[in-house]
Amino acid sequence: MAKTSLDAFLRSADTLVEKGKGESKPSEEKTSEEKKPQSFDRIPQNLPPSYFVSATYDGKKGSARLKLYEPKSEKIYYWYDNTGHKPYCLTNLSPIELEKIDRLKTHHGFDHVELVKKYDPLLDRQVTVTKVVAKDPLAIGGRPVGCIRDIIPQEYPKTTGIEQPVKVWEAAIKYYQCYIYDRDLAPGMLYKIDNQKLARAQHETSEETIKKILELFRDESKEFLQYIKMWARLLEYPAPKFRRVALDIEVLPPLIEREGIKTSRVPDPREAEHPVICASLYGSDGKKRILLLERDSIREGIVKIPSDVSVEYYSSEEKLITGIFDTLCDYPFVITFNGDDFDLRYLFHRAQKFGFRRNQIPIELGRRVCLLTHNLHIDLYKFFFNKSIQIYAFSQKYRDLTLDNVGKALIGVSKIELTKPMSQLTYTELAHYCFRDAEITLRLTTFDDNLVMKLILALTRISRMPMEDVSRQGVSRWIRNFLYHEHRRRGMLIPNAEDILTLKGTTATKAIIKGKKYKGAIVVEPVPGVHFNVAVMDFASLYPSIIKVYNLGYQTILCSHEECKDNKVPETPHWVCKRQQALESLLVGALRDLRVRWYKPKSKDKTLSAELRSWYDVIQSALKVILNASYGVFGAESFDLYCPPVAEATASIGRHVITQSIKKARESGIEVIYGDTDSIFLKGPSPSQINSIAKWSEKELGMELDVDKIYRYSVFSSRKKNYLGVFPDGSVDVKGLTGKKRHIPMFIKEAFDQMEERLAQVKSPIEFETAKKDIRKIVQDRYLRLKRRDWGETPDELAFQVVLGKTPERYTKTTPQHVKAATLLQKRGYELKAGDLISFVKVTKDPHVKPVELASNSEIDVDKYVAYLQSTFDQVLDAMGLNFNEIIGLTKLERFM
DNA sequence: GCGGACTGCTTACCT
DNA sequence: ACAGGTAAGCAGTCCGCG
Numbered sequence: 001m002a003k004t005s006l007d008a009f010l011r012s013a014d015t016l017v018e019k020g021k022g023e024s025k026p027s028e029e030k031t032s033e034e035k036k037p038q039s040f041d042r043i044p045q046n047l048p049p050s051y052f053v054s055a056t057y058d059g060k061k062g063s064a065r066l067k068l069y070e071p072k073s074e075k076i077y078y079w080y081d082n083t084g085h086k087p088y089c090l091t092n093l094s095p096i097e098l099e100k101i102d103r104l105k106t107h108h109g110f111d112h113v114e115l116v117k118k119y120d121p122l123l124d125r126q127v128t129v130t131k132v133v134a135k136d137p138l139a140i141g142g143r144p145v146g147c148i149r150d151i152i153p154q155e156y157p158k159t160t161g162i163e164q165p166v167k168v169w170e171a172a173i174k175y176y177q178c179y180i181y182d183r184d185l186a187p188g189m190l191y192k193i194d195n196q197k198l199a200r201a202q203h204e205t206s207e208e209t210i211k212k213i214l215e216l217f218r219d220e221s222k223e224f225l226q227y228i229k230m231w232a233r234l235l236e237y238p239a240p241k242f243r244r245v246a247l248d249i250e251v252l253p254p255l256i257e258r259e260g261i262k263t264s265r266v267p268d269p270r271e272a273e274h275p276v277i278c279a280s281l282y283g284s285d286g287k288k289r290i291l292l293l294e295r296d297s298i299r300e301g302i303v304k305i306p307s308d309v310s311v312e313y314y315s316s317e318e319k320l321i322t323g324i325f326d327t328l329c330d331y332p333f334v335i336t337f338n339g340d341d342f343d344l345r346y347l348f349h350r351a352q353k354f355g356f357r358r359n360q361i362p363i364e365l366g367r368r369v370c371l372l373t374h375n376l377h378i379d380l381y382k383f384f385f386n387k388s389i390q391i392y393a394f395s396q397k398y399r400d401l402t403l404d405n406v407g408k409a410l411i412g413v414s415k416i417e418l419t420k421p422m423s424q425l426t427y428t429e430l431a432h433y434c435f436r437d438a439e440i441t442l443r444l445t446t447f448d449d450n451l452v453m454k455l456i457l458a459l460t461r462i463s464r465m466p467m468e469d470v471s472r473q474g475v476s477r478w479i480r481n482f483l484y485h486e487h488r489r490r491g492m493l494i495p496n497a498e499d500i501l502t503l504k505g506t507t508a509t510k511a512i513i514k515g516k517k518y519k520g521a522i523v524v525e526p527v528p529g530v531h532f533n534v535a536v537m538d539f540a541s542l543y544p545s546i547i548k549v550y551n552l553g554y555q556t557i558l559c560s561h562e563e564c565k566d567n568k569v570p571e572t573p574h575w576v577c578k579r580q581q582a583l584e585s586l587l588v589g590a591l592r593d594l595r596v597r598w599y600k601p602k603s604k605d606k607t608l609s610a611e612l613r614s615w616y617d618v619i620q621s622a623l624k625v626i627l628n629a630s631y632g633v634f635g636a637e638s639f640d641l642y643c644p645p646v647a648e649a650t651a652s653i654g655r656h657v658i659t660q661s662i663k664k665a666r667e668s669g670i671e672v673i674y675g676d677t678d679s680i681f682l683k684g685p686s687p688s689q690i691n692s693i694a695k696w697s698e699k700e701l702g703m704e705l706d707v708d709k710i711y712r713y714s715v716f717s718s719r720k721k722n723y724l725g726v727f728p729d730g731s732v733d734v735k736g737l738t739g740k741k742r743h744i745p746m747f748i749k750e751a752f753d754q755m756e757e758r759l760a761q762v763k764s765p766i767e768f769e770t771a772k773k774d775i776r777k778i779v780q781d782r783y784l785r786l787k788r789r790d791w792g793e794t795p796d797e798l799a800f801q802v803v804l805g806k807t808p809e810r811y812t813k814t815t816p817q818h819v820k821a822a823t824l825l826q827k828r829g830y831e832l833k834a835g836d837l838i839s840f841v842k843v844t845k846d847p848h849v850k851p852v853e854l855a856s857n858s859e860i861d862v863d864k865y866v867a868y869l870q871s872t873f874d875q876v877l878d879a880m881g882l883n884f885n886e887i888i889g890l891t892k893l894e895r896f897m
Numbered sequence: 898g899c900g901g902a903c904t905g906c907t908t909a910c911c912t
Numbered sequence: 913a914c915a916g917g918t919a920a921g922c923a924g925t926c927c928g929c930g
Contacts, residue, residue: 477913511917514905516915516916518916521912522917523918543912631915636914651915676917719918719919721912721917722910722911722918735911736909738909738919802907813924814905814922815922816906
């Protein structure tokens with residue numbers, strides 16, 4: 001092994017010469033015979049219980065290939081399908097008619113046809129369709145032209161006597177997904193292989209728990225209970241340890257001159273023109289390695305690297321790349337940050353440049369992804385990019401999608417700052433820089449007891465997708481997938497999106513916002529002022545509850561039965577089926593109930609072990625992510641079961657429910673000071689009043705309305721979605737106020753925070769009066785500091801920070817201020833793209849904005865900042881009976897002038 | 898030619 | 913590539929104005 005310990009590293013000069021001669025060949029040794037069968041190509045006769053983590057189609061074998069993670073040896077094993085399962089699609093054209101299509105019969109991928117019975121959920125009846133079976137999945141629908149789904153004609157001339165339009169179903173489903181559905185497999189669960197047969201491995205302790213869970217739902221229907229049981233089985237199962245390695249590479253691009261400054265461009269992974277000079281591999285097993293390419297240009301003295309990190313030198317780039325590949329194959333899971341688009345893609349092309357043969361590169365190159373042949377690649381960039389994950393799993397803790405930002409926000413570790421170009425770094429600097437990236441990447445998956453890995457596993461189980469897919473795709477795919485799975489399991493035809501739309505595509509309400517498809521939620525006009533003793537009641541998962549209780553789904557909305565037409569959705573012409581149960585209603589309903597009644601309470605149950613509690617917490621947050629999107633997807637055109645009236649009905653029932661609740665509260669003599677979508681803010685309610693409202697809701701609406709939080713007091717202006725509440729423990733809940741928004745200058749935010757601190761101390765209306773005096777002082781002080789231009793050496797504190805929604809060139813309709821500033825930056829040679837954060841200040845001279853890094857104190861337009869200070873504080877001042885102008889000492893006359 | 902009223906665009910937020 | 917509703921600031925447009 002060409003490993004050099006720290007000591008050797010310090011004596012690097014000698015080592016360099018030695019390797020330069022090529023005497024030590026780490027890579028060749030590692031790929032030798034004894035290694036290979038150990039690390040992959042494992043096709044066992046019998047396999048101890050292993051987690052089914054991924055599935056693909058193997059073109060050479062012509063069958064599904066599953067990857068199983070065996071948690072004891074911590075290795076990936078393969079299993080190839082041996083049941084003869086084949087890809088197919090369905091059509092309503094009869095075998096006789098299909099027989100007449102020459103291009104189908106002679107298609108190289110065509111196998112045979114057979115008749116099958118299915119239930120058509122749109123027609124609500126049994127149908128017989130033809131299953132067109134193919135030899136390989138690409139023959140069905142994988143290619144742009146000439147695949148079976150296009151060959152089966154869409155229209156027939158009248159003379160043929162074929163009346164109904166010809167349809168093809170289920171042709172766009174990925175083969176491995178189809179395989180999972182048909183065999184009712186559960187990704188993320190334990191399987192074993194007995195005599196070459198794949199079978200579920202049971203888990204004893206979770207069966208005990210499932211009995212307990214079922215008892216919670218004794219009143220529910222048998223069908224519903226089955227779903228509770230199915231989900232509980234998937235979710236109770238504990239998670240294994242995932243042995244994994246984080247990878248990060250550094251590439252050396254040439255220097256270019258820009259405005260006299262030497263910089264470089266980000267290397268293009270498709271071209272892979274420049275050398276890979278460093279790679280870091282940070283293993284969950286504690287193995288930490290830095291692989292460096294020897295370069296003549298580097299001379300350096302004594303260096304420091306933590307002693308548990310091994311540093312290895314490679315005399316050529318080929319050997320370095322081989323070294324990386326060998327390690328990647330050693331681990332069942334490989335973690336990167338943007339490896340799909342950079343690290344793995346670069347390595348793939350770079351290896352090709354060096355003439356590596358296809359089987360020497362363990363990377364499967366896709367258009368948007370880079371998977372690994374023998375194991376699994378999780379790209380954390382894709383996972384953290386997911387909006388639902390950002391908001392609901394990590395409550396917006398990170399906003400900029402860079403490794404530095406996510407690292408800082410979630411684990412408190414930043415990237416190492418580079419002060420010079422890559423080419424001028426010493427080995428130590430380079431090693432440190434690269435290593436830190438790999439460290440952050442791995443630690444993003446280990447923090448909070450491996451939260452991220454567990455979350456991905458939980459989502460894998462719910463969505464029934466391979467781990468690689470679930471970590472890369474959005475919530476609408478997850479939801480579509482478990483719904484598709486259920487269709488197959490129950491012998492239901494999976495409808496084509498256009499058929500749902502033709503039959504049930506209309507909405508009837510008018511949205512308040514221009515350009516939206518239907519009316520959404522209600523926001524109650526707040527009662528301005530300071531209110532003491534406020535109880536906030538809300539419906540736990542309102543929309544999922546509605547979907548469950550009102551039996552909503554694409555099948556049941558606007559169904560074909562006369563008898564159901566009187567089962568109207570309030571404020572709409574829509575009706576809901578009384579005969580059939582919607583799949584969405586059952587599946588989403590069961591998930592909701594499990595979260596609210598089991599996982600959420602268990603995640604806080606101190607009698608459980610910390611380990612179990614943490615698992616339950618993962619489950620409840622995975623469920624939260626799914627449930628929060630379960631209504632929205634029906635209104636999203638990109639969703640494959642897109643059904644606008646389902647979304648519209650959900651929102652409409654939501655409005656009905658909240659309106660009824662407000663009415664009930666007022667009738668009980670409680671003042672409702674605010675409400676938004678699923679919540680009502682009650683002023684000074686008695687416990688019995690709260691109790692009676694909760695009871696009423698349960699009985700009349702069939703939904704749980706509970707106290708969510710209590711405020712010692714709350715402050716409302718007349719603005720909706722804008723308020724401040726102080727909890728009994730003194731912590732402050734700020735919603736929607738400008739003072740809390742991320743884009744405002746620190747200088748203003750600081751003043752706002754001071755006010756918040758002061759408000760936290762207020763316990764009674766009397767104390768409020770003295771707090772008001774202090775708040776006046778806070779505002780006054782900020783105002784005077786602005787007037788004195790007293791904010792520091794640089795205008796940094798005054799910078800607004802706004803995200804670029806798109807590349808600057810693509811703002812064609814207007815040019816907002818941050819875009820003006822961005823353009824100025826571009827002129828200086830910065831490359832800007834969507835998602836970049838622009839920091840700018842307001843100045844007196846013409847475009848009135850300037851990027852903060854180009855601005856000086858003297859140019860600042862103080863009046864603009866005073867105006868901004870005013871509008872920020874106005875949101876709370878008027879509620880407290882204060883006036884900004886009066887505070888800063890303007891007389892009425894001065895204000896008028 | 899200029900200012901006010903208006904609409905539209907954009908971002909950040911709430912549920 | 914889940915929805916709609918709200919606030920705020922600014923860009924751009926229209927219209928009146930002897």
